Amino acid sequence: MKETNVNGDGGNRLRILLAGQGQADLNHLRNLLLRAGAERIKIDCVQTREETRSHLRESKYDLLLVDYPEGNEGVRHWLRDPDGTEVRIPAVFLGDYFNHGGMEAAIQAAACNQTEGCKRIAPCLALYVLGGIEAHLKQRQQRTSEEALQKLRRSVEQSPDLVMITNSAGLLEYVNPAFEKLTGYTSAEVIGQTLGILKSDQQSGELYEEMWNTVLSGKVFHGTVMNRKKNGETFIIEKAITPMRNPGGQITHFISTGRDITDQRKLESQIHQSQKMDAIGLLAGGVAHDFNNLLLVISAYAELVLDSLGAEDPSRKKIDEIITATRRAAELTRQLLAFGRKQMQSLRVLDLNTVVGEIANMLPRLIGEDIQLAFVPGRDLVKVKADPAQIEQVVMNLATNARDAMPRGGRLTIETSNVTLDQAYVQKHMVVPAGEYVLLAVSDSGDGIPAEHLNHIFEPFYTTKEAGKGTGLGLATAYGIVKQSEGFIWVYSEPGLGTTFKIYLPRVHRASEVELHSLTRPGSPRGRETVLLVEDEAAVRASTNEFLVRCGYTVVTAENGVDALRVSRNYGGPIDLMISDVVMPKMSGPQLAAQLVAERPAMKTLFVSGYAENTILQHGNIDVTARFLSKPFSLSTLANKIREVVETSEILAGAAASS
Ligand SMILES: Nc1ncnc2c1ncn2[C@@H]1O[C@H](COP(=O)(O)OP(=O)(O)OP(=O)(O)O)[C@@H](O)[C@H]1O
Ligand SMILES: [Mg+2]
DSSP states (O other): OEEEETTSOOTTSEEEEEEESOHHHHHHHHHHHHHHHTTTEEEEEEOSHHHHHHHHHHSOOSEEEEEOOOSSGGGGGGTBOTTSOBOOOOEEEEESOOOHHHHHHHHHHSSEEEEESOTTOHHHHHHHHHHHHHHHHHHHHHHHHHHHHHHHHHHHHHOSSEEEEEETTSBEEEEOHHHHHHHOOOHHHHTTSBGGGGBOTTSOHHHHHHHHHHHHTTOOEEEEEEEEOTTSOEEEEEEEEEEEEOTTSOEEEEEEEEEEOHHHHHHHHHHHHHHHHHHHHHHHHHHHHHHHHHHHHHHHHHHHHHHHSOTTOTHHHHHHHHHHHHHHHHHHHHHHHHHTTOSOOOOEEEOHHHHHHHHHHHHHHHHOTTEEEEEEOOTTOOOEEEOHHHHHHHHHHHHHHHHHHOTTOEEEEEEEEEEEEOHHHHHHHOSSOSEEEEEEEEEEOSOOOOHHHHTTTTSTTOOOSOTTTOOSOHHHHHHHHHHHTTOEEEEEEOTTSOEEEEEEEEBOSOOOOOOOOOOOOSSOOOOOOEEEEEOSOHHHHHHHHHHHHHTTOEEEEESSHHHHHHHHHHOOSOOOEEEEESSOSSSOHHHHHHHHHHHOTTOEEEEEESSOOHHHHHOTTSOTTTSEEESSOOHHHHHHHHHHHHHOHHHHHHHHHHO
């Protein structure tokens, strides 16, 4: 084989395979060709049919030029392997005589040209070669534009965005597969219809009008549109409609592209919602905290006055009313504190199945006989860290709501399960860190919640119940508790289809469980120990002091941490217990305790606070669970708690060791 590569590179030149048995003839032909256009061609020469076919198989040629020696049907054999495989390539056969049948077959098999009796006449040959080149270039151009067209088509078909083409009257002529997938309509169902088929009643008529006015005036329309799928569900797309013009400038079509932003919008609204709840929580929690201190003073003095009255005193009833009212007010502030995530938590590592199982036993009494209750505990449930009393409260609140939503009876299902939320799911669906959770789902078959209420139900005091029936604090409390436990709560509801609340609590890996026994007993137990009372609110300090003295304790008081250190150092006798507020100016309760316990190792500590500030929760070495009393409390609760702390040294030692 000989190769003539005039410019030394194959580049964009036409590659010709020149085949013929006579070496001299081939040389002659090659020279003729090179003269006709050396800069445009690259020529390989071969002599046999086998060589020709193997060259054609191995390399890409643009043209086969055969100096054709045979008189019979051999034409096809230049292009066809013995196994019948044909090589398709533009070809020019030069010969003195031809078998026309064989040539026709060859022409069918390939883009073939022929000439007879003129192989050695240069101008004629050049004409044919140029004809072949032209035919080939045309073919190549056609192939390139077909490929470009295919590419365009595929990009529209494989685009994740919706693509719709309508004619100038707005009738659909094309929709891509993404459209079919999202809307549920097949192409056949919508071709010939207008885009109005997707119209949802949640979108104003003006927007459609504006859309058409814009595109009919030749401009591009951009907008966000709420549409409806075939199954009735709505979806939101960010849309652009572009008028398409013909070469004469007339609008012939409109091309509409759209991106489904439903999930993105949901996520944004979740973020917005949680920011709103944070703000309300901050406000509610702050007010509740200050209000709590006032309540504590009112109830403490009321209790003290009551104690000082004789059994038959007519004022007793009035004082009782005051105490009852403060209890009701305390319950309200407790819920508000819970919502504001400022309720004190007794965090435990716990098995949700045990806690929920216990409360589920009590639920039938709450929900009545007409509602069927099913508790479906998940298998091998991992542990979570939460306050069991708070979890009970959440389940009770959800069950109460479910009961109210099913006045004619129905089903209430409580389920638990382990779930892993992966990054992909989280990005698409919710504002929750990916990870392992325990899911607690509470579903009812009740009336469901109308869409206009859904965004508000977790807000405090949002209720649809008639006056006197609901305070609107049930879900706000549940929300605050779940958030405080670093979990998430979601609601899914459709009117008529019931409601499901889903609570995700993060899994804990440290499985040590602190179990403490409640030593509360009725009445106000007395004691003789010495108590250091540290409280910055003068009124609270005075009333608590008076009560403790009445219960038999020796009391020394201090108004803050620094003062307490001084008082303790000046006090000669033993101090058995320090009762301290958690959040105080100058020095926090836990900081004070850390210093004082070093000086008085036998002293026990009881913390009191209106809320769970991070300061105390972050203080890992303080056993918040056992030594904490949340405000407001009744004096008898305080008396009981004091006994519990003073008398449970062994249990606490055990608990501290395991934490
Ligand atoms: N399972 C449910 N089915 C239907 N609607 C519900 C459901 N749970 C809550 N809601 C709606 O959410 C509102 C707020 O509930 P939330 O528990 O916070 O307050 P409430 O039940 O009205 O009053 P409270 O619980 O303080 O007595 C309810 O008034 C009700 O409209
Ligand atoms: Mg409720």
